[in-house]
Amino acid sequence: MNEIVTLISAAxxxxxxxxxxxxxxxxxxxxxxxTRMHAASKAGTMGACLMLIALAIHAADFGTMSRALAGVVFFLLTAPVSSHLLAKASYAVGYRxxxxxxxxxxxxKDQAK
Amino acid sequence: MSADIILDYAVTLALATLCLAFFVTIYRIIKGPTLPDRILGLDMLVAIAIGFIAVIGIKTGFTLYVDVAIALGLVGFLATVAFARFVLSRGKTEDDLLSEAREAAAAARREAKAASRAENRERQHSTRSGQ
Structure with missing residues (x-):
């Protein structure tokens, strides 16, 4: 059982x-x-969250596991907000x-094809 | 091959991959043509640093690193939001700034040329009156 957990966290x-x-x-x-934002804010968040989950299931005690999962939830909540804000700001300013x-x-509407 | 050895190899591989990702992201930050590209690279760097912290936490067994990761995520979020507000309040793209600078330089050049022409005329006038 312990070995399986270790293997899962390694994977x-x-x-x-x-x-x-x-x-x-x-x-x-x-x-x-x-398009860069599409790569960074989805795959990047996914990578950090997977590694935090690996830490959570590798840690034996409940405190570490809950804090790591709280970090995952926090990261999943904040990453879309920040990148949406950045995209909206740069579109409004005029980055084409x-x-x-x-x-x-x-x-x-009048410029849309 | 026991599971711990596999975990060791996985940790080494993850550290190497994260290193590569870090340098590739830094290349984008240095090259990035616009400010939002660099902000996005900063956001990505924070994500990679959180990954680094998780890997180091597994490698060393210190559970305190989880708190560091949460705090770093908070700082990265606030930095990105603040930079987005800055982009919005600056209200100009790099192209706008460049064309503004070009216009200012052209205006300054025109002014200097006009001033030197006026000076030349004045000098000719004074030499002529001196004769």
Whole structure:
């Protein structure tokens, strides 16, 4: 039983770090701010949360586990809020979408195609 | 192969992968053409640092690291929100700032040229009157 828990936490660690790597590669490869945000705020949050869950199931005592899960919930709650705020602010200021974008739902009605 | 050895390998692999992710994100922060790109990179760096803290917490067995991770998440959230407010209150993109600077430079150049032309004219006038 103990070995299974250790193996699960090892697997979660590797998967979480791979998610973080994929998020950062997306941060470099994608063309504009909004697509980069799509990579960073989903895959990045997923990676950090998976690694915190690995810590939670690796820890034996209840206190550490509950705090790690509270950290996961907190991170899951705050990451969408902050990236939504950043996206909204930069769209309002006038950072444009990349030219290969096919749809802009927030464009004014007369300019929408 | 016992589970602890596999966990050791997993910890090493996770640390190496996180290191790579960290440097790739730093490349975007340095290169990032606009301010929001850099803020996004900062957000990503906080997520990677939380991952680092979780891995180190498993490796060393210190449970205090969980509190550090929660505090770091709070700081990262507040920093991103504050930067987003800053982007909103600045109200200009990098292109706006660049074109403004170009216009200011062109205006300054025009003014300097006009001033030097006026000076030349004055000098010619004074030499002519001196003769």
């Amino acid at each position: 979660l660690l590797v998967i979480g770090s791979l998610f973080a790597l994929v998020a950062s590669v997306g941060l470099v490869r994608l063309p504009d701010l909004y 979408l990349h030219s290969s974008s096919v749809m802009d739902d927030m464009a004014p």
